[in-house]
Amino acid sequence: MTLHITDHRDGFSLGTTQLTREDDASDNVPITLEVVRLSAGESVKQTATSEVAWLLMNGAAQGKVGDLSFVLERSSLFDESSSCFHVCAGTDIEFSCETDSEFTVYSCNNTKPFDARVFTPSDVDNEPRGKGQVNDRCLRYVRTIFDGSNSDPNTELVLGEVITFQGGWSSYPPHHHAQPEIYHYRFTEPQGYGHSELGETVLKVRNFDTVKILDLNDHAQCAAPGYGMYYSWVIRHLPNDRYTVPEFTEEHAWIMDPDSSYWNPEV
Numbered sequence: 452m453t454l455h456i457t458d459h460r461d462g463f464s465l466g467t468t469q470l471t472r473e474d475d476a477s478d479n480v481p482i483t484l485e486v487v488r489l490s491a492g493e494s495v496k497q498t499a500t501s502e503v504a505w506l507l508m509n510g511a512a513q514g515k516v517g518d519l520s521f522v523l524e525r526s527s528l529f530d531e532s533s534s535c536f537h538v539c540a541g542t543d544i545e546f547s548c549e550t551d552s553e554f555t556v557y558s559c560n561n562t563k564p565f566d567a568r569v570f571t572p573s574d575v576d577n578e579p580r581g582k583g584q585v586n587d588r589c590l591r592y593v594r595t596i597f598d599g600s601n602s603d604p605n606t607e608l609v610l611g612e613v614i615t616f617q618g619g620w621s622s623y624p625p626h627h628h629a630q631p632e633i634y635h636y637r638f639t640e641p642q643g644y645g646h647s648e649l650g651e652t653v654l655k656v657r658n659f660d661t662v663k664i665l666d667l668n669d670h671a672q673c674a675a676p677g678y679g680m681y682y683s684w685v686i687r688h689l690p691n692d693r694y695t696v697p698e699f700t701e702e703h704a705w706i707m708d709p710d711s712s713y714w715n716p717e718v
Contacts, residue, residue, distance in 0.1 A: 460658060
């Protein structure tokens, strides 16, 4: 099943590993997702051929995109917010790695122009979403890097990250949206795992897995106790239907009411 990509649970080799293509023949999410691992001292020099975002997973790099200079550093996906650059087709990208570095790279076939942007942790809120709901069982950190609220209308991607607390839930209450999406997972321990819902199907997700989300499927997530769960999320806007907010499934939306009551035994 190509909705759940499990081929890389031992990690990624140096170089570029392609996980999805926007022209995949089946279970098509029109977004290309790649993992790029570079050694210390290695450089990248290219001109973007489409809209593309490079999200730093770990390491340190400095360089330029267009006329913007940047220094990106990250040592922990879980404890540090996002470092990323986002550019349009035709933008020159040039940088070198000061340490071994890993990026996830998201692109789509969009040639409309927009200004290059660089995001560092000070630009991306570590939003504690779900706080106070059902005894904080769905409290998580949501980092929206760029979306319709802070992007040029010519962009077609939305990108962010979620940190799911050990034993907790995220993307909850269950929700859905018309626009296609991809989740890419990492865990605080190599043996960590969680569960990912695609409608009525439940997938067991592990380190370095990737899941495609299509067909208006609800996609709530949970992490096993003891294991923090990270996932990047990337959405592609639809023509004449840009992503704004998800639609929460009505039967479970009651948990967002601060006055809701629920079973909560004393222990």
